[in-house]
Amino acid sequence: MNRPFRTAFGVALTAALLTSVAAAPAQAHAGGRPPAVVDLPDGFQPEGVATAGRYAYFGSRATGEIYRADLVTGRGTTISAPTGTPSLGLKIDPHGRLFVAGGTAGDARVLDTRTGEVLARYQFATAPTFVNDVVLTRDAAYFTDSNRPVLYRLPLGRGGALPPADGFTTIPLTGAYQQVGSGVNINGIVATPDGRALIVVQSNTGTLFRVDPATGATTVVAVPGYTFTNGDGLLLLGRTLYVVQNSLNQIAVATLNRAGTAGTVTGTITDPGFDVPTTVAKALGRLYLPNGRFTTPPTPTTPYTAVAVRAH
Structure with a gap:
């Protein structure tokens, strides 16, 4: 690109909700502190999380529902009814819009977080496809596809205007990145600290790649002595x-240089409450992670939670 771009940050939202369900009970907590564990609906099968102010939004990989939780009280409600397709990676923009990666549906949706209304839908690909995660920059939304060596780009116009249904581009990945087998390849995605490029993690090899968003050219992010095996969601805060x-059941913490070409792992975060956490977002000074519980057979009554941990 000819100019740098920066990630878009969520803003506090007040929401008039479209669909109400019985609110999940808050975990007990003392002294008015936000709960460290947030209950999600039974059978929900969470995957993605995005935060805005005191609220977190979770997507169901089973039904496509979007659940909104108050992180102060632990209570929540469903704002978007089942779609029959997955809701995986999530991001919220400053306009109160939720960008949703559609997994095996090969699509993306943009929802109004105040009403749950679907504002736009984009069909990127058909099977085999697994649209897994999304990052927002100043002028575009980029989506990963775990089954294909590509990124999908949704350009955002003046004031964040959404493109028409066919207004996306597919960016083939070239250079160092190589697709490996038929399993989950590219997964999480963020912008580099300087905002000039993107970083993705390849789950099945544990490798980080820096991607030029204009050309799709990739290089390996040099992180000596560490492999990000089973890497899933990514979160960048400053250079961390x-x-x-x-x-x-852990989060690797790395410090990157500004260009995102190299980094050093400074530690890991674990928690007894982790049960195959998938993605991560920050709110209220903590990190929130939904437990995917991939090793637990899902049923309509299987309990699911999100866990809060301190950011290192």
Whole structure:
């Protein structure tokens, strides 16, 4: 690109909700502190999380529902009814719009968080496809596809205007990145600290790649002595990169240089409440991670939670 771009930050939202369901009970907590564990609906099968102010939004990989939780009280409600397709990676923009990666549906949806209304839908690909995660920059939304060596780009116009249904582009990945087998390849995505490029994690190899968003050219992010095995959701705060390693039940914490070409792992975060966490977002000074519970057979009554941990 000819100019740098920066990630878009969520703003506090007040929401008039479209669909109400019985609110999940808050976990007991003392002294008015927000609960460390947030109950999600039974059978929900969470995957993505995005935050805005005191609220977190969770997507169901089973039904596509979007659940909104008050992180102060732990209570919540469904704002978007089942779609029959997954809701995986999520991001909220300053206009109160939720960008949703559609998994095996090969699509993306943009929802109004105040009403749950679907504002736009984009069909990127058909099977085999797994549109897994999304990052927002100043002028575009970028989506990963875990089954294909590509990114999908939704350009955002003046004031964040959404493109028409066919107004996206597919960016083939070239250079160092190589697709490996038929399993989950590219997963989480963030912008680099300087905002000039993107970083993705390849789950099945544990490798981080820096991607030129204009050309799709990739290079390996040099992180000596560490492999991000089972890397899932990514979160960048300043120059600190958090990499959720789902089945390892931990978050790797790395410090990157500004260009995102190299980094050093400074530690890991674990918690007894982790049960295959998938993605991560920050709110109220803490990190929130939904437990995917991939090793637990899902049923309509299987309990699901999100866990809060301190950001290192």
